[in-house]
Amino acid sequence: MTDKQIDSYHHFHPNHFQNKRVEEEFNTWLASLNRLQISAVSFLTGTLYVIYSLLDHYVAPPQMVPMMTTIHLYLIAPVLFLISLLSFSKKLPELAVTLLLLAPIGASVGNLVIVANVDNPATYLTELYLILFWTFTVSGLRLMQATLSAFSTFTVVFITTFFLFPLPQELFIMHFFWMFSAFSFGLLGAYLLERSNKRVFLNHDQLERLAVTDKLTELFNRTRLDEILQNELDRSQRFGHAFGIVVLDIDHFKNVNDNYGHQVGDAVLVSIAELIKEHLRSTDKAVRWGGEEFIIIYLETNTDELLTLAEELRQKIENHTFEKVGDVTASFGVTLYNNGDTIASIIKRADSALYAAKEKGRNRIEFI
Known part of the structure; x- marks a missing residue:
C-alpha cells in the first residue's frame, strides 16, 4: 500500500484515520504489539538503572552516593519493573501506560536533583538526552503520548536548568542544543515509526480481507463461510439463539453467459451482490458460495421473519432491471437452525430446499 493510499485513511491529524472502524482496529492491533514492547523495554531499562546505581559507587562523589542510590535503585527502577508487570495485566493496562508517560518526567527530575548537587553536571546531563530519545523511540508509547511525555520532560528540564539551578552559559547553550x-x-523517529506501523497494519488488513473476500462481488467467499457458520452454531448452542440461512441460485444463469457473454454474466453477479448488500441488516452476513449461488446468514431470527426477509429479496431481484439482460430471477432454499446442527447438516438442508424450489418452477422460496 502506497503513502498516498495510507494518507487517504488519515485526517489532517497524523494520529487518526478517517475511517473510525479502521482506527479502532489499528489501535487494538497496535496495543497487542506494544504490550510486549513496553514490558521488555521497561524491564531492560529498570535493570540498567540497577546497574547505574552500582556504578554510582565508583564514579560519584561519596557524599552523593546515598541520594543517587535512592533515586536510581529505590525509585526509578521499581517503577519501571512495575510498568513491565502491569503491561500484561488485562485489568490495568491504562495504569501501565500512565506510569510510562510519567516515568521519563520522574527520571528527569531525579537527574536534575543530582545535577544540582554535583560539581561536574556535564557528566550526568547526558542521561536527559537519552531519556528523550528513549521516550520517543523504544518506550512503546504512541506518537501523541510520547510527544506529551517528552515535551513535559523538555519543559521541566529547561525551566530547571535556566531558572532554578542555572548552568554556566556555555554549558547551558550546548545542553539546550543537545536537548x-x-x-x-x-x-x-516516532512519527516515521507510527506511519510504518500504519502501513504494516493496512497491508496486513488488506491481505486478510482479500483472503476471505470474493474478488468479483466483494462479498465473503467460501473460506469465510465455514468460520461464520461455526461461530453462529457455537453461539446458538450456548445461548439458544436461532439463526437462519438462505441459499439462492440465479435462475437459468447459463443462458445469460451463453447469450450475452461472461462479462455480462459477471455484471449480473455484481448487481445481485449489490442488491443483497442493500437488503442485509447490520448483523447479517452474505457469501458468494460459488458460480451463481449465494448464501445469506440471518442472525437472531425465526421462521416467519426468515421467510419474510427471503421473500423481500426475491421480489427485489425480480423487480430489478439488469443492464442488457433485463429480467433475472432467483430460487431460494431456506432453513432455520435446529439443535444439534453442524455446518454440513444446515447447508445440506438449505441446499435441499433450493433443489425443491427449482423443481417446483424456480423464482420461488422453499423452506425445510
Whole structure:
C-alpha cells in the first residue's frame, strides 16, 4: 500500500484515520504489539538503572552516593519493573501506560536533583538526552503520548536548568542544543515509526480481507463461510439463539453467459451482490458460495421473519432491471437452525430446499 493510499485513511491529524472502524482496529492491533514492547523495554531499562546505581559507587562523589542510590535503585527502577508487570495485566493496562508517560518526567527530575548537587553536571546531563530519545523511540508509547511525555520532560528540564539551578552559559547553550536535537530526532523517529506501523497494519488488513473476500462481488467467499457458520452454531448452542440461512441460485444463469457473454454474466453477479448488500441488516452476513449461488446468514431470527426477509429479496431481484439482460430471477432454499446442527447438516438442508424450489418452477422460496 502506497503513502498516498495510507494518507487517504488519515485526517489532517497524523494520529487518526478517517475511517473510525479502521482506527479502532489499528489501535487494538497496535496495543497487542506494544504490550510486549513496553514490558521488555521497561524491564531492560529498570535493570540498567540497577546497574547505574552500582556504578554510582565508583564514579560519584561519596557524599552523593546515598541520594543517587535512592533515586536510581529505590525509585526509578521499581517503577519501571512495575510498568513491565502491569503491561500484561488485562485489568490495568491504562495504569501501565500512565506510569510510562510519567516515568521519563520522574527520571528527569531525579537527574536534575543530582545535577544540582554535583560539581561536574556535564557528566550526568547526558542521561536527559537519552531519556528523550528513549521516550520517543523504544518506550512503546504512541506518537501523541510520547510527544506529551517528552515535551513535559523538555519543559521541566529547561525551566530547571535556566531558572532554578542555572548552568554556566556555555554549558547551558550546548545542553539546550543537545536537548533540542534529541527531541527533534526522537519526534521524527516516532512519527516515521507510527506511519510504518500504519502501513504494516493496512497491508496486513488488506491481505486478510482479500483472503476471505470474493474478488468479483466483494462479498465473503467460501473460506469465510465455514468460520461464520461455526461461530453462529457455537453461539446458538450456548445461548439458544436461532439463526437462519438462505441459499439462492440465479435462475437459468447459463443462458445469460451463453447469450450475452461472461462479462455480462459477471455484471449480473455484481448487481445481485449489490442488491443483497442493500437488503442485509447490520448483523447479517452474505457469501458468494460459488458460480451463481449465494448464501445469506440471518442472525437472531425465526421462521416467519426468515421467510419474510427471503421473500423481500426475491421480489427485489425480480423487480430489478439488469443492464442488457433485463429480467433475472432467483430460487431460494431456506432453513432455520435446529439443535444439534453442524455446518454440513444446515447447508445440506438449505441446499435441499433450493433443489425443491427449482423443481417446483424456480423464482420461488422453499423452506425445510
